[in-house]
Amino acid sequence: MRIAEIPERLLLQRLSSEGVGVDFGAARSRIRTKLPACARLIQAVYGGYVAEDPSGMFDVTVDLRRVRGIRGHVRPQCELVCDGIVEQEPFPLDTSLPLLEWGTNFALATRLFCYLLLHAGVVERGGRAIVMPAMPGSGKSTLTAALTLRGFRLLSDEFGVVRLQDARLLRMLRPLALKNESIDVIRRFESTAVIGPRFPKTRKGTVAHLAPLPSHVDARHEVADPALVVFPRFEPGAGVVLEPVRKTRAFARLAVNSFNYQALGPEAFEALAQLVDESSCWQLRYSDLGGAVKALGELLDETRPTEEGMRAVPRSLRVASRPPE
Amino acid sequence: MNAGHGSSLPRPPEPVRPLLAALSEPASAKQYDESHWDRLIPLARSARLLGVLAHRVFERVDRSSLPDRVQRHLDAGLIEARFRRQKTLYLLHTIKPILAAHPGPRVLLKGAAYIAQDLPLAHGRLPTDVDLMVPRASLDGIERSLQNAGWEFEKNEAYDQHYYRAWSHELPPMIAAGQAMELDLHHAILPPVGRIRPDTALLFAEAIHVQGSPFHVLTPLDQVLHAVVHLVHDSDFVGRLRDLLDIDMLLRRLPLSERTSRAALLERAHRHGMEQSLHLAAVLCRCWFDTPGCQSLIAETADTGSALYGRGIARLAGRVLGPASTRDGATLTKLLLEGRSHWLRMPPWLLAYHAASKGIRNLKLRATKRERPAEG
Amino acid sequence: MATKIPSVRVRITAVDGLLIRHFVDEAVVFDPVSWDAHLLNPAAIAVLELLLDAPRSESEVIEFLADALRVEEQPHAAAHAHRLIGELRSLGLIRPAECAATNANRRDP
Numbered sequence: 001m002r003i004a005e006i007p008e009r010l011l012l013q014r015l016s017s018e019g020v021g022v023d024f025g026a027a028r029s030r031i032r033t034k035l036p037a038c039a040r041l042i043q044a045v046y047g048g049y050v051a052e053d054p055s056g057m058f059d060v061t062v063d064l065r066r067v068r069g070i071r072g073h074v075r076p077q078c079e080l081v082c083d084g085i086v087e088q089e090p091f092p093l094d095t096s097l098p099l100l101e102w103g104t105n106f107a108l109a110t111r112l113f114c115y116l117l118l119h120a121g122v123v124e125r126g127g128r129a130i131v132m133p134a135m136p137g138s139g140k141s142t143l144t145a146a147l148t149l150r151g152f153r154l155l156s157d158e159f160g161v162v163r164l165q166d167a168r169l170l171r172m173l174r175p176l177a178l179k180n181e182s183i184d185v186i187r188r189f190e191s192t193a194v195i196g197p198r199f200p201k202t203r204k205g206t207v208a209h210l211a212p213l214p215s216h217v218d219a220r221h222e223v224a225d226p227a228l229v230v231f232p233r234f235e236p237g238a239g240v241v242l243e244p245v246r247k248t249r250a251f252a253r254l255a256v257n258s259f260n261y262q263a264l265g266p267e268a269f270e271a272l273a274q275l276v277d278e279s280s281c282w283q284l285r286y287s288d289l290g291g292a293v294k295a296l297g298e299l300l301d302e303t304r305p306t307e308e309g310m311r312a313v314p315r316s317l318r319v320a321s322r323p324p325e
Numbered sequence: 326m327n328a329g330h331g332s333s334l335p336r337p338p339e340p341v342r343p344l345l346a347a348l349s350e351p352a353s354a355k356q357y358d359e360s361h362w363d364r365l366i367p368l369a370r371s372a373r374l375l376g377v378l379a380h381r382v383f384e385r386v387d388r389s390s391l392p393d394r395v396q397r398h399l400d401a402g403l404i405e406a407r408f409r410r411q412k413t414l415y416l417l418h419t420i421k422p423i424l425a426a427h428p429g430p431r432v433l434l435k436g437a438a439y440i441a442q443d444l445p446l447a448h449g450r451l452p453t454d455v456d457l458m459v460p461r462a463s464l465d466g467i468e469r470s471l472q473n474a475g476w477e478f479e480k481n482e483a484y485d486q487h488y489y490r491a492w493s494h495e496l497p498p499m500i501a502a503g504q505a506m507e508l509d510l511h512h513a514i515l516p517p518v519g520r521i522r523p524d525t526a527l528l529f530a531e532a533i534h535v536q537g538s539p540f541h542v543l544t545p546l547d548q549v550l551h552a553v554v555h556l557v558h559d560s561d562f563v564g565r566l567r568d569l570l571d572i573d574m575l576l577r578r579l580p581l582s583e584r585t586s587r588a589a590l591l592e593r594a595h596r597h598g599m600e601q602s603l604h605l606a607a608v609l610c611r612c613w614f615d616t617p618g619c620q621s622l623i624a625e626t627a628d629t630g631s632a633l634y635g636r637g638i639a640r641l642a643g644r645v646l647g648p649a650s651t652r653d654g655a656t657l658t659k660l661l662l663e664g665r666s667h668w669l670r671m672p673p674w675l676l677a678y679h680a681a682s683k684g685i686r687n688l689k690l691r692a693t694k695r696e697r698p699a700e701g
Numbered sequence: 702m703a704t705k706i707p708s709v710r711v712r713i714t715a716v717d718g719l720l721i722r723h724f725v726d727e728a729v730v731f732d733p734v735s736w737d738a739h740l741l742n743p744a745a746i747a748v749l750e751l752l753l754d755a756p757r758s759e760s761e762v763i764e765f766l767a768d769a770l771r772v773e774e775q776p777h778a779a780a781h782a783h784r785l786i787g788e789l790r791s792l793g794l795i796r797p798a799e800c801a802a803t804n805a806n807r808r809d810p
Binding site for chain 1: 729
């Protein structure tokens with residue numbers, strides 16, 4: 001049964017006791033909370049997820065609870081506890097969903113040394129993945145969101161999960177965090193997108209969460225092949241410009257933009273090298289979101305491997321559209 | 326605390342027992358169901374013992390008989406331990422030429438020593454820093470050479486620097502670009518103004534050279550005693566289960582079960598003035614790990630101090646040794662033990678001065694925090 | 702028991718355990734001692750692989766590079782080689798080829 005189908009009261013009851021399990025693909029989380037507002041938010045944004053049996057084994061268990069003590073009455077706050085530890089500063093009680101999201105990301109990033117975790121948005125089409133490393137100002141989340149609303153399936157907007165043995169991309173399907181202007185951009189881009197409530201004044205500005213499509217959730221155990229590495233940069237007035245990036249540079253930038261590359265040593269080196277080897281690497285400067293989505297789709301098709309296993313080499317510089325008025 | 330044994334030794338709290346059982350009987354992991362692993366893995370991780378658990382389980386249990394998810398988490402523990410080991414070896418590799426000009430010996434302590442010696446104890450372990458003890462006379466020169474090579478002090482506040490240099494047995498931690506581990510330089514293993522005065526000259530004189538390296542390590546007996554005072558005398562026990570396990574493994578290595586080893590250990594403890602600490606550690610090891618030979622050691626050190634006090638401390642320590650999720654409050658216990666640990670480390674007049682300054686500094690910090698704009 | 706080797710014929714070798722992955726004409730190399738990864742251009746790769754193959758003296762490296770350079774660059778072969786060797790050494794990827802007994806020091810603490 002999907003979380004959206006569980007009656008609200010029953011959902012809260014389950015969250016308050018044994019918890020509710022969600023499967024992101026590469027990892028599973030058990031969520032527990034007694035906060036009714038949080039339960040409603042979970043239902044909104046995790047609606048498409050199947051409620052997993054909470055009695056099994058989970059990769060992380062997160063407890064969202066009210067902060068106790070005097071503080072709790074003067075300025076109500078909530079905290080996230082994992083393995084008995086409160087990892088972060090508490091959030092105001094009415095921002096429990098951002099806390100759940102960031103706290104869960106942190107819990108996963110610091111525990112899953114079994115995978116190479118890149119800091120990237122990843123989508124796929126036809127089993128071929130586009131890895132978009134997250135630099136500040138990249139607009140990575142906006143671009144990832146837009147792609148998932150135009151026929152690409154989401155693997156993750158935060159974690160590029162690389163399997164060490166064979167450099168395949170795994171899914172870590174989580175609600176997609178949109179910040180500030182990009183909330184409206186996506187709303188305009190696709191009016192049917194399911195976006196949760198806005199949370200103003202978080203430490204990252206205003207944040208809202210795009211719920212993953214149920215069909216994407218259903219695909220959470222599917223594996224994708226690396227095909228494109230694209231370094232996006234949102235640049236007003238750029239239109240859409242794609243430039244090739246040298247593979248050694250791409251390797252370095254991916255390694256630097258990762259959660260745990262440093263700690264994994266030779267296996268991470270080999271897996272990342274394999275990923276880069278199989279991918280065509282590009283820098284994307286864009287101001288036209290729709291144009292960027294289209295260009296990436298074309299690029300993905302053009303770099304389809306030929307029979308000999310050689311990659312078709314696209315034109316070296318592409319300007320796909322003029323900037324919008 | 327309830328007394329499970331015939332003696333009135335306190336038992337470990339119930340929430341931590343699954344971890345102790347898995348560590349002492351890793352072969353039984355074959356039979357664990359998923360909900361047991363679901364409880365055990367976070368427990369081990371929060372006790373910083375996931376890698377150690379993984380090492381023991383994989384030694385006894387065929388990997389393919391474990392669920393994939395379990396294998397992944399155990400692997401994660403080993404990967405993290407391997408990373409720390411790698412960074413320790415790299416730090417030692419880097420400082421070798423820097424230390425070369427200064428008279429030794431250069432004695433590795435604790436985790437760095439276990440790694441250099443490749444002891445079974447080191448497998449799956451997570452060292453936090455590299456501890457190196459050098460003769461007092463060489464310390465200043467080494468400090469300068471390290472600074473010239475790009476090493477810096479982590480703590481820069483004048484008071485902390487002063488405290489470390491004047492009263493402590495170690496310099497503030499040092500860090501360098503490209504180094505993931507910190508370097509802690511010692512000239513002794515305990516503060517010179519503390520209540521226990523180890524025979525530092527003896528530690529150096531009998532230190533053992535590590536083949537193929539410019540480093541030494543303490544003798545097996547001194548390693549035990551250092552681990553003992555590090556936990557019992559120099560800490561407040563909170564979340565220190567890992568340190569107690571180190572002691573258990575060092576004792577087994579002697580082995581403690583042999584009467585001659587025990588006699589030698591007692592003699593050494595007497596030499597360093599550490600019998601009471603050893604007794605307390607033995608009580609804890611008996612309760613938590615049932616280390617072979619502990620029962621006898623407890624009896625043989627029974628006259629070293631008030632048995633009641635020893636059991637009292639052991640009882641308190643037992644309540645906080647485990648990871649956070651097993652401690653359930655115990656705030657008063659923690660305060661008592663923290664007070665004790667300061668009391669042990671410094672003479673009363675210095676303790677008052679230190680506490681007063683720290684108190685004032687904390688007030689200052691809290692004031693500045695309030696001034697920051699409300700977040701979120 | 703070290704034999705004194707005349708300095709002009711000091712041989713250099715690549716360190717043990719390097720992992721090299723090629724991308725067309727460039728490569729990334731992993732140093733198992735520091736766990737650092739380095740990006741190498743074609744000239745650096747060529748020199749490194751030459752030294753992986755067997756220890757060489759600096760004059761042999763110069764000769765090798767000179768063959769690979771264009772005619773107008775050849776007078777600069779010595780300078781190029783010297784610079785490359787210096788860089789590879791400072792990255793910790795190559796070292797003097799001593800006798801076997803001392804090679805073990807690289808890995809031990």
